Amino acid sequence: MGLISKLLGIIFAASGIAILFFGSSDPVWSIAYYILGLILMSVGLTLVTSRGESKERKPPPPTVTEIRCDNPECTFKEIRDFQKADYILKPMEAQCPKCQSSMTIHGIYVVREEESE
Amino acid sequence: MVKGELEFFEMIQMQLPGLEGDFTGLINIVFLVFIIMMSLYGARIQMWQWLKQIEAGLVELERMKKESTQKAIDTFKKFGRPEDEVVKELARWLDYFTIMPVDLDPAGILKRLDHLLDERRDRFQEFVSELAPEGILSEHQSLENTLEVTQVLDLVYRVVRHFYLIGKKTGSQIMIMQIHMQMPDIMRLAKAYFDALDAFAEGKPIGDGIGPLVVTRFAREYGGTPDSYVHEISREVGYYPIEVEGRIVYALRATGPGGTVGKPGFAVKKLVDDNKGKIARIITVDAALKLEGEDMGRVSEGTGAAIGDPGPEKHAMEQTATENDIGIEAIVIKEDEAAAVGVLDKRILDSVPEVIERIKTSILKRTKPGDKIILAGIGNTIGIGL
Structure with a gap:
């Protein structure tokens, strides 16, 4: 259009x-x-x-959950889709597949597009 | 045509050299009519155009209002009450209002405002627990936030519609012009809240929660745990007592992961009162609105209490700092309105290490071993655990 x-x-x-x-x-x-x-x-x-404002609404960016291993020497990191009842600093039941340590939700976030100036 | 009119058109024709022929008169008349119409009705045409633009905005606001109300209904009905009851109760609650205290006699106004805000909060909690009997505390707190966002969108729609209708009814140019000029800002605000609804309904962390998140990460670095967190020193606020380079730090934040801001100002006051003469510094961490063109997640620091409440909390913090001669400083993370109420942006989350570094620098430079420090993370704790 x-x-x-x-x-x-x-x-x-x-x-x-x-x-x-x-x-x-x-x-x-x-x-x-x-x-x-x-x-x-x-x-x-x-x-x-004219800037041609599109009437189509863009869907919001997906929210992701970043899980990290609690062992400071382990670099394991998993990013998956947000699930209900996730919250930042929530201890995970699953253990780190790399070193078997406990894991915690490190972040829940969206990656927004940079605004054009 | 009467003689006078003929002379008038002949006169105009004389002013336009080179225009001769059968169409000259017609073109002149059309031109003249156009000029007269524009000078007589130009303002009306402009008003009609403004009204049409406001109308387009209103249609969008109505859509947001309806969708947000539906989202609130869908969220509430998961907690034990049938849909028809939820619809009825929500409709009753959407235009709940708070009357601000009288300011003709400003003495004691903050105390009265604080009382009213407490009362309002009690009513919200009562309403939410009645409408979601199967929810737990943190879910109730998030439901309160969902309800507030729905209320905001409903209010914005009703206010814009009021000015639109009253402007149309009275034909008041100034009324229509005012609302037309404010429309882009109103739409931006409404869109920010509309996009944020999903975060509140699902309990996702928001940009405003960066203050409590920084404080928790800082506390964890120095051994703070959910078990060491001291609950309820003021309404929905507690702290981690930790030791940092020989200093005692009270890392204070509202209790999550439900959506609450708590009363951190009064919590700071209580800590200062409980440790009379021993608190050396108050450091506040909060999200702040960025100026257009500034980078999202930029960290800035300054003097004062970084807290954006209606007044009582900030006043309590400033008053206690002044009375006890305690240095008070602020570290803020810049974000726009949409990011502050929307799901936490990666760029904001990435600013956490820098804020923690600045807190450490401040503690080491401006306090000495043995001092006690209050570190207050201000913001909504939705989706942020202890």
Whole structure:
């Protein structure tokens, strides 16, 4: 939709400019062409420069749970989807598959897209 | 056409050299009518355009309100009451209000405000425990938050609709203009709360909870455990007593993982009163709103109490610090509104080690061994365990 509106905008703006340039040699019609050219050009430029706010709502980024091994020498880390009753610093029942130590939920977070400035 | 009008158009025609022919008069008339219409009705056209834009915003706000109410109903009905009762009770509760204390006589206003806020909180707790009889305390706390978000969205919708309708009814340009100008900000706020509903309904940690999270991580580094946590020194607030480089640190936060902020200001006051003359420093850690363009999760520090309550908590902290001549400093983590009420952002979580380093530096530089320090993590503890 965004691309189509941009293309239409370019076509409108170009037609407006062409009409403004070439218009009509008849003094009366030249005024009519002048107004038509201006309208087409402004509509076209509006379409080109509009940000095209999409009506589609983006789904929120998924929430993930990061589980880490409590042994400071072990680097085991698991990231999985958030499950109900998860909370940060919750001790896990499962043991570390690498060193058999206990594990804790280290973080629950989303990774949001960087805002465009 | 009467003689006077003919002369008028002939006069206009004379002002536009080069325009001759059959259409000249017609074009002139159209042009003239356009100018007259715009000068007479331009403001009305503009108002119509503003009203249409407000209307579009209202449609979006209504959608958010309806979806959030439905989400609240779906969440509450899991805790033991039939759906029709939940719907009825929620509808009754959505426009629950709190009347702010009179400020014509400001003496004692904070005490009165604190009393009203306590009373409001009691009513919320009572309502939630009646509507979710099978829930446990932490679930009740999160349900309270869900209810509050639904209330906010309902209120925003009703206020915008009020101004829209009253502006339409009276034709007051200033009324319509005001609400139109505020619409982008209102929509941003409503969207932030709407997106946050999922976090509250499912008990996920939010950006505002970074203060309690930092305090807990810091306490754990120095041996603090859920068992060593001292509960309820003030409403829903406790602390880990820990030892850091020869100093005693009271690492204070609200009790999680339910969604609560507690009363940390009064907890600080109680700790200072209990340790008369022995507290050397108060360090507060909280989330702060970032300015547009600033990085999410940026850590800043300053002087004062970092706490964003309506007044009584901050006042209690400042008053006790001033009376006892205790240095009070703030470390804040910058985030926007959407991140503060939405699910914890990775960039905010990544700031924890830096905040902990700054706390350590502050303790080592500005206190000496044997001193007692209060470290207060301010924020909503939803999804953050002890």
